[in-house]
Amino acid sequence: MYSYEQLHTFAKKIFIAIGHTEELAASAADVLISADIRGVDSHGIARLKGYVRLWEVDRINAKPNIQIVHETPSTATIDADAALGLVAGPRAMQVAIDKAKQVGTGWVSVKNSNHYGIAGFHSMMALEEDMIGISLTNASPLVAPTFGKERMLGTNPISVAIPTLNETPFIADMATTTAANGKLEVLQRKKEDAPLGWIQDGDGTPTSNAHGVKEGGALLPLGGDREHASHKGYILGSIVDIFSAVLSGANYGPWVPPFVSFIDPVADPVGEGLGHFFGAMRVDAFRPKEEFLQHMDQWVARFRQTTPIDPNVPVQIPGDYERGMEAERLKNGIPVLDAVIADLNELGEKFGVKL
């Protein structure tokens, strides 16, 4: 078990070791370790080695000149200059928040970026400003559109964070596939099969092989099959792709650069890096703040009271799982897999940092 501080300090020192300023390294560590503390282990410290490897092959710029390249009063397009997405994300979300302070809402599309950790970190930045936060990103192609067998989209998540007065805030953070990659990794480690509807094999046939994606198959869009409306998951992933990359000038669809350093980006990119999209809406741009927050409290309270199918399994509010994990891990610490600890020790030796 590790504390939040232990993992944060280690990650920050590694980011400094590869050339980041203390400020940028701290910001990147904030995003990265927020995944571990919230129970999204696939997006946290386990990925630190992956980010370092991208830096080693010159795909991460530790001294980025992140700048607005196009703007209106309510919008901006940002060139992240090949920064860590962990660095570019909070910067861009702050621009959205600042625009919202001025004109009610702010919308920022980002190009030339890299993976940005959990989508929910960025959307949640809006909560303390009494704004609704929105965070989208495209990602390495792993998902086949309905009727297709080619990997065309990433797991392209949607996160929306909505403030409340006294109730827990509404914090949605969901991949637009049936199952996120992290869930498959869990099954792979346990040597278990995946439910049908999560994966298809290289021929486009549904498979329960949890290694199906690595073996030439694809993840399936939310819905799972045509009969259960997988075209809607395909639509959602496409909207995320277009807002993140066609608006900004990043790569989209099958051109999105892979997260892994051992696969080179495509030779004929249609844009720069990968893309994100952020939004911030002041709730008092629509109605008086107290009114909105009180009704959000009532919304949350009423949905918690939904008559349950099983009296012991209440209906949840988006964010409940992560909130529960955070409370538990702040108290008892964060478990880290042996394989991840080995990676971290290797990184530590290379850069002279001790975990």
Added chain:
Amino acid sequence: MYSYEQLHTFAKKIFIAIGHTEELAASAADVLISADIRGVDSHGIARLKGYVRLWEVDRINAKPNIQIVHETPSTATIDADAALGLVAGPRAMQVAIDKAKQVGTGWVSVKNSNHYGIAGFHSMMALEEDMIGISLTNASPLVAPTFGKERMLGTNPISVAIPTLNETPFIADMATTTAANGKLEVLQRKKEDAPLGWIQDGDGTPTSNAHGVKEGGALLPLGGDREHASHKGYILGSIVDIFSAVLSGANYGPWVPPFVSFIDPVADPVGEGLGHFFGAMRVDAFRPKEEFLQHMDQWVARFRQTTPIDPNVPVQIPGDYERGMEAERLKNGIPVLDAVIADLNELGEKFGVKL
């Protein structure tokens, strides 16, 4: 078979007969019959009688004073004054477009409205302005959240329309449930079963009974069951509900007034009428217009070329189905069910209008 003009003229005359001005009646008919021409029969002329019945029980105001009650440079909240949603929708979308012309994007939440036809009509208004259009609405509660057996959400659709240069535009219009109500009506008429994953019965058990919702059950959120991430459909429907109603001051969740006139709205409403949410984003608020449109063309062309599973079933672009229906129906006419024709004749006799 009926022509677009025949149905449009009839609907317009009926809307005039119940007290609308010629302008408002024409606008409402535009929205209503756009559903028939695009093949979304459940949302078109078949609903005309339902709208009239709502007017008969004083739930529709044919002389509405639709006005902005709160605004910032990029946002507005509109009180639709109990107008037809068919009237309030285009008005509110136009406000979003006008705001976008000024500050890059426009976002409008609407309260005190009624059903607004197909979501896609409103989002598509943005296309001719080279804007991305967004249209959301909440609706009568028919959907149970994951783990719940109570109907808490409507089919709460999401529509996003994205312009292109020469390719067909990207037009998504999807309920956040596995199956829209219209699909169930088709099965009911054919006396066929529904696939598991569409409906649960009154105990919360999955059922293939296509009449399950009418018999006390509920529609299931996109995903269908927990293993296939129905919580994501629940999340999406919730976001639509909150943006449409908690932002605007409309009713949300189980308080949303029913479409049918024979069920009274709840006695303790939390807001006024039902709610919509519209967005318009100028593409040149993010990058030069030609660049965006050319890359959208490339996006559409590349996704059409996705390697298909079956060489005879190509991957589609959102909107293809409706475009195909529109071309076919403009040429050959719109089929109308006998039961619907009987309703229309009844309406015609009542108001002295001939189909």
